[in-house]
Amino acid sequence: MTLTLLHDVRPWGGAPADVLVDADGIREIAAPGTIDPAITTADAVTIHGDGGILIPSFSDVHVHLDSTRMGLPFRPNTAGETRWSHIMNDRENWRSAERPVAERATYTLGRMIAQGATRVRSHAQVDADSGLEKFEGVLAAREAHRQRAAVEIVAFPQVGIHLEDGVPDLLDAALRSGADLIGGIDPCEIDRDPVRHLDTVFDLADRHGVGVDIHLHEGGSLGLFSLDLVLERTRALGMTGRVSVSHAFSLADRSPGVDRALEQIAELDVALTTIAPKGSLSVPLDLPVERLLQMGIRVGLGMDGQRDYWSPWGDGDMLERTWMLAFTQGFSRDDLIEDCLAIGTWGGASVIDAALPRLAPGVRPGVAVGDPAELVVVRGDTPTAAVMDRDPRRIVIHRGRVVAQDDELT
Known part of the structure; x- marks a missing residue:
């Protein structure tokens, strides 16, 4: 199964992290550089997020x-x-x-x-x-x-x-x-x-x-x-x-x-x-x-x-x-x-999918371990800034695999 390592992203605009995903979902979230290198160097495709904000797709x-x-x-x-x-x-x-x-x-x-x-x-x-x-x-x-x-x-x-x-x-x-x-x-x-x-x-x-x-x-x-x-x-x-x-x-x-x-x-x-x-x-x-x-x-x-x-x-x-x-x-x-x-x-x-957890005011789901690997990295100082600026440079992940980057399908 293909692994993708999203290096240096900020889940919902929080602290920088590395996020390891596969087709089944998010497998691990850890501080940058701390996910087992035996996994990341041998089996994972590494994508550099450059501090972008990770949110659900x-x-x-x-x-x-x-x-x-x-x-x-x-x-x-x-x-x-x-x-x-x-x-x-x-x-x-x-x-x-x-x-x-x-x-x-x-x-x-x-x-x-x-x-x-x-x-x-x-x-x-x-x-x-x-x-x-x-x-x-x-x-x-x-x-x-x-x-x-x-x-x-x-x-x-x-x-x-x-x-x-x-x-x-x-x-x-x-x-x-x-x-x-x-x-x-x-x-x-x-x-x-x-x-x-x-x-x-x-x-x-x-x-x-x-x-x-x-x-x-x-x-x-x-x-x-x-x-x-x-x-x-x-x-x-x-x-x-x-x-x-x-x-x-x-x-x-x-x-x-x-x-x-x-x-x-x-x-x-x-x-x-x-x-x-x-x-x-x-x-x-x-x-x-x-x-x-x-x-x-x-x-x-x-x-x-x-x-x-x-x-x-x-x-x-x-x-x-x-x-x-x-x-x-x-x-x-x-x-x-x-x-x-x-x-x-x-x-x-x-x-x-009615089985997914419900939203509520202030709730920010979709980027935790076990969540689907349906993700996008957007650019901005904060999530609100990303909405205001709408930078076209994005990384799009479907079932753990990058399917588009910088406004182009891969």
């Missing part, structure tokens, strides 16, 4: 690799103002991209890994227009980088499940062909039949033994109603710890119904993912992340689209998205900014 738990245009010529955004207009804009333009889905997804996933993400959950659109083509493109990207990152794929019905014929069968086929989770989207606003939409999602999950990840942009009381239907089915099917809700904007308005929803989310161990949106006083979109951490609710961070037909935002760098999370939350204290860094790294990992 980034986890992008909400991305759409099938729609990315990263690496291609810039196209102005031609979508309208509504969510439906964005969905249709994607449908009208995706086939005219300069590269097929598999090539675009593979390129973007490579950029994400090079910048420090080794755990990814990507949605792949399945609908009557694209069939399984987008899903198969994301499958190809996962295979291309299977030695560099762990990738989950969500079979995602972006255009609804029951508006067009044959979509449930296509979702079933995607799950039989390698999708890890079944998705859903705004059951009231898109399909306009929330019970039927969610019954189909949870029936597919139950039949295939997979988890669920629901896009829930619906805000206010409508969103809380849809969320209650999700929680009801989670409880009925015994799916504690196997359901995620993306966006969950209805939890941002701090209305009285939010307290009850959060209590149920914590009880049923439903995970939440955010893309660090910037809302307003009249339309709040930002999740109360510190409260979520205090309640032991799993919360992760994602990039969402990446310079696609929805928006020009997204460049594959989860350290930048961590900065955005701290910014949109209005944080300036170092401990709160570090909480955002923990969400962008270990928080997302716990969304993918």
